[in-house]
Structure formats: structure tokens, C-alpha cells
Amino acid sequence: MDRARVLQGLRTLYPESRILTRPAELAAYESDALTAFRARPLAVVLPETREEVVATVRWCHRHGIPFVARGSGTSLSGGSLPVPEGIVIALNRLNRILRLDPEERIAVVEPGVVNLDVSRAAAPFGLYYAPDPSSQPVCTIGGNVAFNSGGAHCLKYGMTSNHVLALEVVLADGEVVRFGGESLEGVGPDLVGLFVGSEGLFGIALEVTLRLVPKPEAYRTVLAAYRSLEAAGDAVAQVVASGLLPGAVEIMDRLSIEAAEAAVHAGYPEDAAALLIVELEGEEPEVEAELAELLEVVRASGAYEVRLARDEADRQRIWKGRKGAFSAVGRLSPDYLVQDGVVPRTQLGTALAEIERLSRRYGLRVANVFHAGDGNLHPLILYDGRQPGQLQRAEELAGEILRLCIRLGGSITGEHGVGMEKRQYLAEMFSEPDLEVMRRLRRAMDPGEIANRGKMFPVPQKLEAAAAS
Amino acid sequence: MLHEIPVDRYGAVGRRMAGAVEACVHCGFCLAACPTYRVLGEEMDSPRGRIFLMKEVLEGHLQPQEAAPFVDRCLGCFGCVTACPSGVAYGELLTPYREYASAKVRRPWPDRLLRWLAMETLPHPARLRAALGLARLVRPAAPYLPARLRAMVSLVPDRLSRPRRPASTVAAAGARRARVAVLVGCVQRVLHPEIHEATVRVLARNGVEVVVPDQQGCCGALALHVGEGVRARRLARRNLLAFPEDVDAVITDAAGCGSAMKEYGLLFSGQPEEEQARKLAARVQDVSEFLNGLGIETPPPLPAPTRAVYQDACHLLHAQGVRDAPRRLLGAVGNLEVVEPAEAELCCGSAGTYSLEHPDVAAELGRRKVRGLLDTDPDVVVTGNVGCMVQIRAHLRAAGRPVPVLHTVQVLDLAYRGQGLPRLA
Numbered sequence: 001m002d003r004a005r006v007l008q009g010l011r012t013l014y015p016e017s018r019i020l021t022r023p024a025e026l027a028a029y030e031s032d033a034l035t036a037f038r039a040r041p042l043a044v045v046l047p048e049t050r051e052e053v054v055a056t057v058r059w060c061h062r063h064g065i066p067f068v069a070r071g072s073g074t075s076l077s078g079g080s081l082p083v084p085e086g087i088v089i090a091l092n093r094l095n096r097i098l099r100l101d102p103e104e105r106i107a108v109v110e111p112g113v114v115n116l117d118v119s120r121a122a123a124p125f126g127l128y129y130a131p132d133p134s135s136q137p138v139c140t141i142g143g144n145v146a147f148n149s150g151g152a153h154c155l156k157y158g159m160t161s162n163h164v165l166a167l168e169v170v171l172a173d174g175e176v177v178r179f180g181g182e183s184l185e186g187v188g189p190d191l192v193g194l195f196v197g198s199e200g201l202f203g204i205a206l207e208v209t210l211r212l213v214p215k216p217e218a219y220r221t222v223l224a225a226y227r228s229l230e231a232a233g234d235a236v237a238q239v240v241a242s243g244l245l246p247g248a249v250e251i252m253d254r255l256s257i258e259a260a261e262a263a264v265h266a267g268y269p270e271d272a273a274a275l276l277i278v279e280l281e282g283e284e285p286e287v288e289a290e291l292a293e294l295l296e297v298v299r300a301s302g303a304y305e306v307r308l309a310r311d312e313a314d315r316q317r318i319w320k321g322r323k324g325a326f327s328a329v330g331r332l333s334p335d336y337l338v339q340d341g342v343v344p345r346t347q348l349g350t351a352l353a354e355i356e357r358l359s360r361r362y363g364l365r366v367a368n369v370f371h372a373g374d375g376n377l378h379p380l381i382l383y384d385g386r387q388p389g390q391l392q393r394a395e396e397l398a399g400e401i402l403r404l405c406i407r408l409g410g411s412i413t414g415e416h417g418v419g420m421e422k423r424q425y426l427a428e429m430f431s432e433p434d435l436e437v438m439r440r441l442r443r444a445m446d447p448g449e450i451a452n453r454g455k456m457f458p459v460p461q462k463l464e465a466a467a468a469s
Numbered sequence: 470m471l472h473e474i475p476v477d478r479y480g481a482v483g484r485r486m487a488g489a490v491e492a493c494v495h496c497g498f499c500l501a502a503c504p505t506y507r508v509l510g511e512e513m514d515s516p517r518g519r520i521f522l523m524k525e526v527l528e529g530h531l532q533p534q535e536a537a538p539f540v541d542r543c544l545g546c547f548g549c550v551t552a553c554p555s556g557v558a559y560g561e562l563l564t565p566y567r568e569y570a571s572a573k574v575r576r577p578w579p580d581r582l583l584r585w586l587a588m589e590t591l592p593h594p595a596r597l598r599a600a601l602g603l604a605r606l607v608r609p610a611a612p613y614l615p616a617r618l619r620a621m622v623s624l625v626p627d628r629l630s631r632p633r634r635p636a637s638t639v640a641a642a643g644a645r646r647a648r649v650a651v652l653v654g655c656v657q658r659v660l661h662p663e664i665h666e667a668t669v670r671v672l673a674r675n676g677v678e679v680v681v682p683d684q685q686g687c688c689g690a691l692a693l694h695v696g697e698g699v700r701a702r703r704l705a706r707r708n709l710l711a712f713p714e715d716v717d718a719v720i721t722d723a724a725g726c727g728s729a730m731k732e733y734g735l736l737f738s739g740q741p742e743e744e745q746a747r748k749l750a751a752r753v754q755d756v757s758e759f760l761n762g763l764g765i766e767t768p769p770p771l772p773a774p775t776r777a778v779y780q781d782a783c784h785l786l787h788a789q790g791v792r793d794a795p796r797r798l799l800g801a802v803g804n805l806e807v808v809e810p811a812e813a814e815l816c817c818g819s820a821g822t823y824s825l826e827h828p829d830v831a832a833e834l835g836r837r838k839v840r841g842l843l844d845t846d847p848d849v850v851v852t853g854n855v856g857c858m859v860q861i862r863a864h865l866r867a868a869g870r871p872v873p874v875l876h877t878v879q880v881l882d883l884a885y886r887g888q889g890l891p892r893l894a
Contacts, residue, residue: 025511090512135498327498330493330494
């Protein structure tokens with residue numbers, strides 16, 4: 001179908017003001033938070049009701065037009081990159097919290113609701129929504145569901161998949177279905193679990209029922225400075241082995257400390273090679289008892305300086321710096337690649353030492369800031385795209401790091417998803433029969449492969465080369 | 470973000486514009502802080518989107534005309550600058566870009582006429598007074614006017630005081646601790662001369678000798694914010710000559726003016742006056758910033774317990790980074806409870822001449838702002854910029870609760886004089 005016919009079709013579904021087609025309008029949607037990939041869609045539509053979303057998907061299915069659902073465009077794997085021969089369905093205006101039930105401790109929301117807005121709405125009832133991706137002031141629940149987003153506090157509470165109770169979904173063939181229910185225990189296969197993390201390949205979530213949890217009574221946030229990254233990495237396993245289950249265990253290395261400190265002045269120890277952030281949360285007496293134990297473990301692990309967040313404002317600054325750290329690295333380098341590998345916790349020290357070695361070999365700086373408690377590494381590979389060959393070297397280094405993660409028994413993604421960026425590596429982690437099962441599942445829901453086409457699955461090398469040229 | 474901007478083609482500001490683009494990593498953390506994105510929910514009306522569009526234009530991949538509606542719709546509130554983790558100097562891109570693009574974009578004649586009228590009236594106190602008088606005559610016909618004229622008329626105050634300006638020199642009360650020059654600019658001098666008077670009195674009371682240079686004029690902010698660089702420089706040049714060097718600070722009590730004067734260095738980038746402009750810019754301080762740095766004499770408590778909601782002016786909070794100073798000053802006033810509104814960091818929609826050029830977005834933001842303020846059940850609203858005061862007052866009136874709106878220095882001034890704050894009858 002040519003562009004004119006597509007636009008003509010969309011005009012039967014939307015008023016002119018909610019179909020974006022001008023060059024400037026489309027340009028703004030070319031990339032998400034991974035600007036290494038760019039693609040201009042035929043059009044962007046702005047639905048305001050779920051019926052409009054359903055009608056759009058049905059129309060796409062009928063005419064074989066690929067679509068990409070998009071929220072705030074904060075994907076770090078190119079997950080919401082448009083398809084040149086398709087349309088973008090921007091869900092930002094479906095941003096209503098439909099129901100908030102403090103007794104049942106649930107929130108029923110539309111996909112365009114911003115993550116943090118759920119917690120804001122729940123706050124008067126002493127509740128909040130636990131998964132806290134660093135982009136939580138902007139990222140939307142729809143995207144969180146698609147990519148099974150994690151966050152600093154998922155160590156204790158689990159990922160998005162542990163907090164979605166039910167979904168109303170329009171599958172890529174236009175069928176509207178409900179998965180799950182309001183209760184914590186369901187019957188039958190875990191279809192919610194199947195949909196969460198499917199990277200938009202099955203369809204679009206229209207309504208999401210989220211679990212809310214009580215806000216902890218007390219927090220204690222400990223900063224521990226180390227002389228080496230490896231030592232900080234090893235300390236993580238020791239903290240967990242001691243029997244403590246902190247809300248979050250994070251590590252920042254020297255480069256990310258420098259960047260984050262410049263951004264928020266959180267008072268991080270700037271001369272440290274690595275900083276361990278451990279947050280305890282729970283009831284006051286419990287947290288106090290745990291704190292004593294934690295401080296003992298941390299001191300024994302070789303930390304040369306330990307400090308506690310002085311008050312809530314100090315704690316907020318510490319987290320603001322940590323959560324803004326990826327972006328803050330933009331202060332140190334014109335370009336960088338964010339990686340998202342996972343290794344078993346006990347292998348953290350080894351993995352970090354190996355990454356340091358790789359960084360020296362490639363002559364590229366690597367900043368590390370990551371969810372250490374989950375073994376979820378985020379090496380940021382710094383490069384200068386204007387220097388010929390640097391991007392390619394950075395990509396090779398990224399590949400080596402992902403292979404390292406697989407070799408150590410981990411995974412190529414912890415929370416950012418495969419998206420565009422890591423689709424070639426999926427085949428290194430899964431065998432061909434595994435991939436075929438995934439493809440069959442996908443085609444069961446989306447026979448025409450129109451939903452977020454081109455993402456996640458490896459593209460045959462020949463096609464990849466053709467696309468690059 | 471990687472770019473292919475031919476930096477040298479854009480003169481002295483080329484490097485700075487490109488620098489802002491390079492610092493942007495397209496993470497989207499700015500979206501939540503952007504008033505137009507919050508209202509419209511479209512990527513091209515977000516800071517990240519606008520940076521991308523300006524980059525495309527500067528690279529030559531997009532016509533300036535195509536990008537114009539979205540760049541024009543930016544309030545210039547700099548909320549995104551506060552939110553940005555990677556330190557994008559958005560103003561160093563936006564301001565020069567607007568000047569570059571203004572020559573290349575054709576606007577419909579009503580837009581041009583409106584802008585010309587605003588630029589020829591607002592910076593000139595005598596013309597502004599005449600225009601306001603005229604507008605008051607038209608007010609009964611307001612419902613029949615086109616939206617933008619209606620918006621203009623709705624902002625016209627009920628009463629205008631007689632023209633007046635503070636004396637040229639006011640001695641410090643007691644031992645002299647500092648000597649400053651005060652900007653009395655243009656719009657505020659006509660709409661609220663009492664704010665300048667309060668500023669002078671509060672400064673003098675705290676041991677500051679105040680000079681009010683005779684030859685000064687509009688700081689150029691209004692022109693600067695809509696990309697009229699030539700006009701802005703013409704106005705600013707007058708101030709380069711008018712303000713003496715032998716003062717400890719140049720004080721502004723309108724956040725928009727303070728922010729523009731702090732940008733004088735950028736405005737004169739590559740021009741003969743650059744050095745002089747930089748020097749003047751370095752001496753500029755908002756009155757709250759200066760008083761807080763100096764340390765003030767504690768005023769007597771207010772006669773009655775009063776609740777004030779403090780509304781940050783964007784050009785104070787985001788553009789000048791002044792957050793704590795006004796709060797500390799208000800905190801020194803006994804019997805005054807200072808509360809914070811929801812969405813404090815979000816623009817009220819005034820933004821210089823923005824509320825005249827984009828009445829829809831401005832009105833939506835105004836309503837939203839006033840809702841947040843009224844939710845705190847305040848006796849008074851306190852802020853630090855005349856534009857915000859006019860906008861908030863108009864929307865409070867429309868909401869049926871015209872709570873008094875005061876400038877921070879007016880609160881201090883009334884407290885020093887042992888008077889209570891005005892209250893809603």
C-alpha cells in the first residue's frame with residue numbers, strides 16, 4: 001500500500017489534527033533513547049481512546065501495515081524505533097488512571113500513564129508502585145510492560161512482571177483479550193507472564209492492572225567507597241550471603257560518579273574507584289538491626305569510607321544522581337553505548353575485571369553503573385562518533401561484553417530488552433529450536449508480523465548487510 | 470547526539486549551538502518537565518524533540534519553516550534545563566536559533582502584526598500606558614474579539630497608578646554595606662511601580678545604597694525570547710552604557726529581565742561589545758539572590774497568621790537557578806507560613822509575550838497553575854516576576870478566587886513596615 005493510501009485510510013479513523021505527517025512531526029519520532037538507530041514512519045497517530053487503538057490495529061491487520069506502539073520513547077534498545085513502511089501509534093494521550101483501590105491495593109491504568117504518576121496517585125494511601133526504572137519520571141507503563149522493566153529496587157520486589165496482575169490487550173490480529181485477574185493467584189497458564197516482556201511483538205496493552213505495595217516505614221541508605229571496582233563487586237555477594245535482603249544494591253564506578261556528581265552534587269566520594277549504594281527498607285526496628293549488620297559486612301569487605309544518607313533530601317539526591325547517571329555520562333563523551341548484560345552475582349568481580357581489561361584493549365573508556373544486587377551490569381562504552389571507526393570498535397567491544405555475560409552463565413539483557421540493538425545476539429544465547437518456538441508463539445498472535453516488526457529476532461546476515469548498505 | 474552541523478556557517482554562536490546538541494543524549498528525562506509536552510503530549514513539542522528539529526534545520530535537512538510552529542511554541546521556561554542530567558545548555562541553542570530562523574520563516578500577517586505591536590509597545594512605558602488605556606475601553610467588547618486579542622485584553626489590570634519611578638539615588642539606612650544599581654525596565658514600571666519601590670526600600674533598609682540610572686531602558690528580554698536579536702541588542706546597548714561599573718551588583722526584581730541580562734554575553738557573542746556585556750551580565754543578581762547573600766535584618770512578625778503559597782518564576786528557578794533564596798527570605802518573616810503548590814516547577818504560561826501569541830496553551834497552563842495554587846488554600850500567592858503575577862492574577866479572577874498576588878520583596882517590605890499582607894475580602 002502506498003503512502004497516500006495509508007494516509008487516506010488513517011483519515012477514516014482520526015481527525016486531521018491527530019495524524020502527524022509533516023516532515024518536522026515525523027522527524028521528532030525518528031528515534032527513541034537509542035539514537036544510533038533512526039527511521040521515519042509513514043505517519044504517527046495520536047489515539048485518545050482504547051477504541052481508537054483497537055480500530056487502528058484492526059485496520060493495520062487488514063491492510064498488512066506494520067505498527068509500532070510508543071510511549072515516551074525512552075527505550076535504550078531501540079524498542080520503539082519506527083518502521084519506515086509502517087505507522088507509529090503514540091499512546092501518550094491514553095494516560096488516565098482508571099481506578100485506584102487502596103483496599104485491594106491495585107491500580108488500573110491506561111498504557112500511556114507515566115510510571116511515577118502511579119506512585120504519586122497511590123501516595124495518599126501509603127502505597128506505591130514498586131518497579132522503578134531510572135526513567136520513571138517519564139517512562140510509561142505500556143513500555144514497562146512491553147520490556148518487563150526493572151529498576152534499582154527490583155532486587156527485593158521483582159520486575160514489572162511481578163507487579164502486573166491483569167491486562168486487556170489488543171492482539172496484532174485485532175482480537176481484544178483479557179489476561180489474568182485482580183487476584184494474586186490465577187488459574188490456567190500465565191498469559192500475563194507471556195505478554196509482559198514480549199517487546200510489543202504480540203500487540204498493544206490497553207489497560208494494565210498493577211499491584212501496589214505499602215510504602216516502607218523507614219529507609220537507610222549507605223554509601224561505601226572502594227579502591228577498586230572488583231572489590232565493590234565482590235562486596236555485593238558478601239552482603240547477600242550474609243542473609244540481608246536490601247531494597248537495592250547499586251554500584252557506580254569512577255567515571256559515572258564523576259558524571260553524576262556534576263549533574264546533581266549528591267556528595268559522592270569523588271576519589272573512589274567504585275561506590276556501593278545499599279538501601280535497607282522496612283519497619284524501623286528491623287532496619288536498625290539490619291543496618292548494624294550491613295555496616296559490619298561492608299567494612300569487612302574493604303570499604304575505606306562509609307557514609308549514611310543524612311535525611312530524606314540527601315537520600316533523594318543520592319538516587320537522583322544514580323538514576324540520572326546514564327544521561328549524565330553525556331557530559332563526559334559525545335556518544336556512548338549503554339549495555340545491559342547480566343551475570344550471576346558471584347561472578348560480578350570477575351566480569352568487572354574482564355570489562356576493565358577489554359576497555360584497555362580497545363582503547364575506549366567504559367563507565368559502569370548498575371544494579372549489582374541483580375548482577376545486572378550496565379557498561380557504558382564511551383566513543384566519539386566523529387572519529388572514523390570508533391563506533392564500530394565500540395560495537396565490537398559491546399559484543400565482547402555480551403558474550404562474556406553469556407559465558408559466565410548470564411544473559412544479554414536484564415531489563416532494556418533486545419529491541420533493535422541486541423537482536424543479533426539473541427541467536428548466541430538461544431539455539432535455533434528455541435528461537436523457532438519463540439517465532440511460532442509470535443505468529444500465533446501476529447500472523448502477519450506487523451507488531452513491532454524487525455525487533456528482537458535475529459535478521460539473517462544477508463538482509464542485515466543489505467539494510468546497512 | 471551526533472550531528473553534522475556546519476558550525477562555522479553560523480558565526481560566533483555556531484559552536485555553542487552545536488555544543489548543546491552534542492550534550493543531548495535524547496534520553497527523554499526532559500519530557501516530564503516540559504509544559505507544552507505535558508499539555509500536548511507530542512514529541513515535537515518536547516525539549517528533546519525541539520533540539521532534534523533545530524539540529525535538523527542547522528544541518529540543512531529540514532526547512533526552518535517546517536520546524537517553526539514547534540520551536541515557536543516553546544515557552545522558553547527552561548524547566549528542561551533543571552531536569553536535564555546531561556547538562557544541555559538549551560538556552561545557548563534556542564536563543565541564537567530563534568534569531569537565525571526568524572529571518573527565514575514567513576509568518577502570517579496577523580502574527581507579524583501582533584508581534585510588531587507587542588515589540589513596539591511593551592518596552593516603551595509611555596506607549597504601553599496609552600495602549601492599556603485603549604484596551605480598557607475595548608474590554609466590554611472582549612467576548613466578540615478574536616482569541617488572541619481577547620487574551621490580551623483579559624490581562625489588562627483594572628487600575629493603573631500614576632507614572633512614577635524611584636529617585637535616582639537612595640541612601641542606605643545606617644552603615645552602608647553595599648552599593649547597587651536597580652533595573653526599572655519597562656512593563657513593570659507601568660503595571661507595578663510599587664514593586665520597584667518595595668525593592669528600593671528593602672535594600673536601603675538593609676544598608677544598601679541604591680542608584681537607579683536615568684538612561685536605562687527595557688532589558689531586551691521580550692525581543693530576545695522571540696528571536697529579535699537586532700532589537701534586543703539595540704535595547705541592551707542602552708543598558709551597557711547606563712549601568713555604572715562601580716556598584717557591587719546590578720539588581721533586577723523581575724525574573725525575566727534578570728535572566729535576559731545574565732544572557733547579555735551570549736547576546737553580544739562575536740560583537741564588539743561582548744566583553745562589556747559579559748562584565749555587566751556577571752554583576753546581575755535577582756533581588757532575592759542578593760538579599761539572601763547579604764543577609765537581612767529579621768523583620769517584625771506579621772500582625773496576623775498568614776499562609777502564602779510560593780510560586781517559582783521559571784526565569785528565576787530554571788533560568789537563573791535561584792530556588793532557596795526567596796524561600797529563605799520569606800522564611801524569615803514571622804507569622805508567615807510558606808507552602809509549596811503541586812507542579813511547582815511547571816510554567817504558568819505567561820512567558821513574556823507567549824500568552825499573547827499562543828493563548829490556548831497559555832490558558833491551559835494558567836488554569837492548571839491556579840488549580841495547584843488554590844489547592845493549598847492560600848491567603849496570598851507570592852512569586853518573583855511581573856509576567857507571572859499578571860497571568861496568575863487573571864486566572865485567579867477567572868477561577869472566582871482573586872487571592873492577592875505579591876512579589877517576594879513586597880512581602881518583606883510590608884513586614885518591615887509593620888503592615889499585614891492584603892487579603893481577599
